[in-house]
Amino acid sequence: MTIITKLSATGFKSFARKTDLIFGNNFNCVIGPNGSGKSNIMDALCFVLGKSSAKSLRAEKSANLIYNGGKKGQPSKKAEVHIFFDNSKNEFPFNTPEIKVSRVLNQKGMSKYLVNDKVHTRQQVVDLLNKVGINPDGHNIILQGDIVHFMQMKPNDRRDLISDISGISMFDDKKNKSLRELEKVEGKLTEANVLLVEREANLRELKKDRDQAKKYVDLKNKFKDSKATYLHLLLREKKERRDSIQKVQDEHNGKINVIQSKIKEIRTSITEKQTEIQEINYQLDQKGEGELKLLQMEIGSLKSGVYKHEARVETVKSELLKIKNRKKQLLGDISENEKKIISLDREKISLNKKINLIKEEDSHIDNKLIGFKKKYGIENLGDINVKLSELDKKIEEKEKLLNGAGDAKQDLVRELDRVSFRLDGIRKELDRLNKSKNSNSLKELRKKHGAIEKELSKVIGEDSILSGKVGDGWSKINSLESELSKFKAKEVGIKEGILNNKSIDKVRKFKGVFGTVSELGNVEEKYSLALEVAAGARIKSVVTKDDIIAGHCIKELKNNRLGVATFLPLNKIKARRKESVSALLKKNEVYGLAIDLVNFDKKYANVFDYVFGNTLVVENIETARKIGIGKMRMVTIGGDLVESSGAMIGGFRGRTGIGFNQKQISEKVSVLGEELSNLNRDLQEGMERRSEIEHEIESLRNKKAELYGDIVKIEKSLGIGSSEDIIKENKELDRKKLEFEKELEIIDKDFSKFEFDVNELKKEKSEINEKLINNPEIRDNLTVLESEKEKLRDKIVNINSDLSILNNQLNMYHSEVGKVKEIISGHNKEEEEFGRELVDLNKVVSGKKTDLKDKEVKEREFYGKNKELASKRNKMMELLTVKEEGIGKEEDKINLIRNKVNEVSIKLAKAIGEIEGLEVEFEEYKDGKIRKGVSIESLKKDISDFERMINNIGNINMRALEIYDELSNQYDALLGKTNKLKVEKDDVLVLIGEIEEKKADVFMKTFNHLHSKFREIFNNISTKGQASLVLENEENPLDGGVDINVKISGSKKLDIRSLSGGEKTMAALAFIFAIQEYNPASFYLLDEVDAALDKHNSEKLSKLINTYSGTAQYIVISHNDSIITEANQIYGISMNEGVSKITSLRL
Known part of the structure; x- marks a missing residue:
């Protein structure tokens, strides 16, 4: 110490x-x-x-x-x-x-x-x-007179003394420091917010230009990438097509060479036989058979005619059969669509009933609202929230107009003066231009320029319309191709496994082979995987007429080493013994026996019974377990198999590529293919017309540019600016002047009205708010009712949306039914035409056969006389006829192939030309990025869209990109600084709060100690009673003072100021010594x-x-x-x- x-x-x-x-x-x-x-x-x-x-x-x-x-x-x-x-x-x-x-x-x-x-x-x-x-x-230094001050000390001063003793001054220092820091932070935050608002305003003004420039650059890059990708894919496709065409051409030429060699051999043989026939004819001529030659010619002609007409009869019958099958298929489609229409009509009726119910409920709520509003006298307020919102919006708009009317008027007056001044200058320049000696030629050029502009606008308009049609066409084609690809993929996937099996493909051509099990059955798509798993390897078994044909097929496979196949002869295959499963079929998630879920010809019943047996189709493994594992053979919709032995086979199962035929898929592929063909034809016509229009546009633009150049030359020789620009500016300024004058007139009329409108609107809003604020029940109940009404409106909107979708579907199905009926009508006409042709052909064939029979009788009579020579010659002639017919057929083949070669050659030349043109065009876009996983059709649409969007953008400020990024970085940095300052501010406020809490705790700790010691010391040195320290504000002690009270005998309490001088001194000294107890000093100086x-x-x-x-050391003056x-x-x-x-x- x-x-x-x-x-x-x-x-x-x-x-x-x-x-x-x-x-x-x-x-x-x-x-x-x-x-x-x-x-x-x-x-x-x-x-x-x-x-x-x-x-x-x-x-x-x-x-x-x-x-x-x-x-x-x-x-x-x-x-x-x-x-x-x-x-x-x-x-x-x-x-x-x-x-x-x-x-x-x-x-x-x-x-x-x-x-x-x-x-x-x-x-x-x-x-x-x-x-x-x-x-x-x-407090340890009490000078002369200080004790009096101590006795007369005010409560707040006494509290401050206790605060000093407790050491909370350090908290005040920290608090003051924190407040100073807070002031600095708030100053910086205010400054940062000002800068932030300024930067935000700048960014907002620049953002549109930046976005426009960014959009332009992005579109240009996308256009370039799409164009490069499109040309790249087109080149690749064209080269593949060229190679494919070249390959086809080489194949055709090879076939022609083979056929020509064959014809050459036949012609050599014919020449030899003709020589022999000539010798026989010579001998017969010598015997006087001139009439026989004529007869033989007639017989040959009749046979040829019968052959040709019978071939046509077969063709007509084949076409009639196709038409019959096609009509049957189309009638099935109509039936399915009509079922769907009936189902949709029912659903539509159900939705309409729902709407009517909701409308009744809505009407009920409306009645409630009307009654409620009438009860509280607010029936004229309508929708409260909406009306208040509208009033706020109107007030805001009117106040903006009111506040800005004066400034706007001044700005318009100044702008009008500027426009008028500029108009005077332009009109003088136009007068000088019209008086010039070159004005006539200039007017003529402008007239031509205007005509070309008009024509160009017309052509561009047509091109725009065609572009929309072509775009729609591509969109429809993409959609159809996507749908067609899905169905083709399913169709190919089903047949893929069988077609790739060489052993089955080899025996398929034999008579008496009906096909594989998978080809003979048709199933619904839902059961396809389950039935494929249930059939297992037997799905690839080949069904034959009898065991003899099956044995012949096995021998053929063995001789040619083509592998092994399973054959099911119809005369030998036996059905399995069936067990009764009628009770199981009634259970939930059981679809039936597998054999009952396949459509097949009745003659193959034993085959499919052999393949499936008693296999039961169920929903999943859980269903199978409920029935009983091992009780019977079961297969799930997902392809899991449960054997009757108890074995369970399952997991993830991909399609093997071998499955039963799905009738719906084949029919859908045919219909989609026909629609796609029609669309492609229309699209090709549209694109050809667009190509013609593009040439017209290019030509007109060149003419326009030439005329514009001549106009500029004349204008420069006259010492004036572009007349076109001057005229445009003149028109624009006239338009602006009229607009400004109209705006001034409107502002002058409305200026006085704005203030009146604002006051009226505020008054109306005040009345509504007063009614609502004064009665919370009105506000709450109205909110509930209007909320219920809003929910009902949402339900009606959703149901109407569903109805719209249903109507679209109904229209689509009705349209499809109409189209199919038109197709059936066309087939009926074709069927009638083929029927009539078949009747006519049968009549012709019948007549020719009768004539041929008569001629052959006469020929046989002649042969009876010269039997040997005639027989030999006739055989040779028949042989020659066959060979000549063979030559004719082969030449027909050559002609057919040559026609194909000619077509292929044209396609090849076209493909080569297209490739060369595309390679030249690709040079411009070779730096573009090649996109992956896109089709040519989608790229065409993208290119067209990008071109249109680029043209629609207009003028671009490319500098805005760089400036915006720079400002954006500054804004982000400033925003980060602002956020940091906000965090610092919050931290300072938290710290101040913590300081205040600690300060109060420390003060009370000191106060309680001093209070205790003060009472103890005062009792020791005084007999007057008990003394105590009393807080004026116990809840917030630092906001009030500290009094010293003395309790005399009984319950009477006196303030220290009510005591005698000596008693005051003793109380003050007791307080000083209490402080000594709490915070002892090393020495005390007491003066009198x-x-x-x-x-x-x-x-x-x-x-x-x-x-x-x-x-402690005491130095006392006394x-x-x-x-x-x-x-x-x-x-x-x-x-x-x-x-x-x-x-x-x-x-």
Whole structure:
């Protein structure tokens, strides 16, 4: 503990000469009569400890602290005081056992502070003393008169004293620091927000240009990539097509060479036979058979005619059969569509019923709303929320118009003046242009230019319409191709496995082979996978007429080493023994026996019974388990198999490519193919017309550019700008002038009306709000009813949407039924035509056969006479006829192939030309990125869309991209800074809140301790009653003061100000000693605190000081002899001729 060991004063007040006081570490008492200078010792101590005010040292000014010489003495030049502190425990940051703190004051009032004889500033000295708990204004220094102040202290001052003692000043420092930091943060935040708003406004203004430029660049890149990809795919497709065409051409040429070689061999054989026939004819001619030749010619002609007509009959019959099958298929489609139409009609009726029910409910709610509004007198308010929203919007609009009307008017007037001035200049320039000698030729050029522009607009309009049609066509084709691909993929997937089996393909051509099991059965798509798994390997078995044909097929496969196949002869295959499963078929998720889910010809019943047996089709494994694993063979819709042995086979199952035929798929493929063909034809015509239009547009644009160049040349020769630009500007300025004049007229008319409208709207809104605010029941009930009504409206909208979809589906199915009926009508006409042709052909064939029979009879009669020669010649002639017919057929083949070769050659030349053109075009887009996974059709649409969007963009500010990115980065950085500042602000506010909480806690802890000690000490030194410290504001103690109350006998309580002087002093001293208990100081300086005490109380005070002097040093100034009774050291002060002297006594 730091104590004062010594005080040395020279020239300070009444201590003219050097005066030293050696203090003990306990109770030191300085006594003397009034005016002896004893209080100057206290002033000297405070002088060194850092008291800056001269008045607090009982002097008018600092110079008065210097010894003035008294009546006869010599005034001192300076005042010098030294205090020596004990530093045996190194509490001061000096490695010395004692610390000397000095203050020297000259006559000019200038002070100098020293520590261990080294000069320091006052603040440095104060800070040094604060480190060891010494404060010149602390509670441990009670100067003369301070005890009176202590007694008369206001409650708030007393609270501040407790606050200082508790040390919460450090919280105040932290709080003040935090508040200063908060102020800085808020300043920075305000500045950042201003900049943020400015940047945001700039970005908002620039964003449109940036977005437009970005969109333009993006579209250009997408167009380039799409064009490059389109040309790349087209080139690849064209090259593949060229190679394919070349391959076909080579194949055709090879076939022609083979057929020509065959014809050559036949012709050689014919020549040889003709020579032999000539010899026989010569012999017969010699025998007189001239008529026979004519007869044979007629017979040959009749046979040829019969052959040709019979071939046509077969063709007609085949066509009639096809038409019959096709009509049957189409009638099936009509039946299915009509079923769907019936189902949709039922659903439509159901939805209409729902709408009617909802409308009834809506009407009921409307009635409730009307009744409710009528009840509260708000029936004229309509929809409250909507009306309020509309009123707010109207008020805002009107106020904007009102506030901006004046400025707008001024701006319009200025703009109108500017436009008028510019119009005068343009009209003068146009007058000069019209008076020029070249004006006639210029007018003629403009006339032609205008005509071409008009024609160009017309052609571009047509191109735009065609472009839309072509785009729609591509869209429909893409949709149909996608759908057709799906169905073809399913169809191919079903047949793929069988077609790739060489052994089955080899025996398929034999008579009596009906096909594989998979080809002979038709199933619904839902059961396809289940039945494929149930059939297993037997699905690939080949069905034959009998075992003889099956044996012949096996022999053929063995001889040709083509593998192994299973054959099921109809005459030998036997059905399996069936068990009764009728009870199982009634269970849920059981679809039936597998054989019952396949459609097949009845003659194959044993085959399919053999393949499926008693296999049951169920929903899933759980269903199979309910029936009983091992009870019978079962297969699930997902393809899991449960054998009757109990074996379970399942998991993920992909399609094997071998399955039963699905009738619906084949029919759908045929219909879609026909629609796709029609669309492709229409699309080709549209594209050809577009190509013609593109050439027209290019030609017209070239002519327009040439005329424009001539116009510009003439205008430059006249020394004027572009006449076209001048005329356009003239028109534009005229239009603006009219607009400005109209706007001025509107503003002038409406200016006075705006204010009236705003007031009326505000009044109406106020009335509505007043009704709603005054009665929350109205507001809440209206909200509930209107919410219910809104929900019903949403339901009606959703149902109407469903109805729209149903109507679209109904229209589609009705349209399909109509189309199919038209197709059937066409087939009926074809059937009639083929029927008539068949009747005519049968008549012709019948007549020719009759004639042929008669001629052959005559020929046989002649042969009877010259049998051998005629027979030989006839056989040769028949052979020649066959060979000639063979040559004719082969030549027909060659002609057919040559026609194909010619077609292929044209296609090849076209493909080569297209490739060369595409390669030239591709050079322009070769830097584009090739897109993956896109079709040519979708690319065409994309290119067309991108071109249209690019043309629609208009003028582009490309500089906006760079500027926007720069501003955007600045904005983001500023936004990040703002957010950071907001977080800092929140942190500071949280810290301030925490400080306030801690501050209150620390204060109450100190208060409770002081209260307890104060009561205890006061009871010890006073017999008047009980004293206590009382908070004025218990909830927020720091917002109120602290009173001292004394409870006398009974329940009467007195404030400290109601006590006598001595009682006040004892209460104040009890409070001071309570502080000593809580926050003990190393020493206490008490100057005449006993002035108001009688002898009895003085002795009590002396004893109390003696008690506390065991833990702290006390230096007490007194003129009361009773104080010295308990002191350890006594210092007597006397004065002679204005100079104080000290006599010390240690007890």
